[in-house]
Amino acid sequence: MQLVVARIGRAHGIKGEVTVEVRTDEPELRLGPGAVLATDPASTGPLTIESGRVHSGRLLLRFAGVHDRTGAEALRNTLLIADVDPDERPEDEDEYYDHQLIDLDVVTEDGTEVGRITEISHLPTQDLFVVERPDGSEVYVPFVSEIVTGIDLDAQRAVIDPPPGLIDDRAEIASARDAGAEDAGDEA
Incomplete structure (x- = not known):
């Protein structure tokens, strides 16, 4: 798997x-000297990492055969792709590769079906599950432990405890109920 x-x-x-x-999450494993990586677009690769270092918080790499700025600029926006055993798991038991999460069924803690994960969106602050609901609509579920309470790869299931309003109109129902209680208090 790539x-x-x-x-x-x-x-x-x-x-x-x-x-x-x-x-x-494993740059030392995937981006170390000697690693040979496929590329997208394929015409720019494969690339072999010659050296790497961190400078001002950024990873810098040098590839075999690329020895000047012009060659380096020609690689801009190229994706680096590693071959990974599909059964390989990250070292931390609470970490997952995207391919392990895609197509998992998503259910709430009470077993209510929410949908199926179709994509993982990697944002600067957190990752999101893009979940396709049975009606074809999408819902975005933050991949944080407060919401995603369990991942069971064997059962192909992600269990969530969504806050009101994340996947349905429970927030509107709750606010309407609260407003009704306030109105009843005003009449008394």
């Missing part, structure tokens, strides 16, 4: 280094 592990950014300096937007 996983996108990084995106090449702009050139850094004049010796062929590039900045890299890391898209893996």
Whole structure:
């Protein structure tokens, strides 16, 4: 199975280094010297990592055969893709690869069907499950422990405890109920 592990950014300096937007929780495993990575577009690769270092909080990589700024600039926006055993699991038991989560059924803690995960959206502050509901609509579920209370890969299920309003109109119902209680209090 192939996983996108990084995106090449702009050139850094004049010796062929590039900045890299890391898209893996295991950069030391996937982006170390000697790693051979497929690319998208395929015409720019495969690329072999010659060296890497962190500079001002950014990962910089140099690839074999790329020794100047012009060569580095030609790689900009290229996706780096690693071959991964589909049965491989991250070291932390609470971490998952995207391919393990796609197509999981999503249910609430009481067993109510919500839908199926069709995509994982990686945002700067948190990841989101894009869940397709049975009616074809989509709902976005933050992948945080307060909401996603369980992942069972064997049962192909993600269990969530959504706050009011995340997947339905419970927030509107609750506010209408609260408003009704206030009105009843005014009449007394």
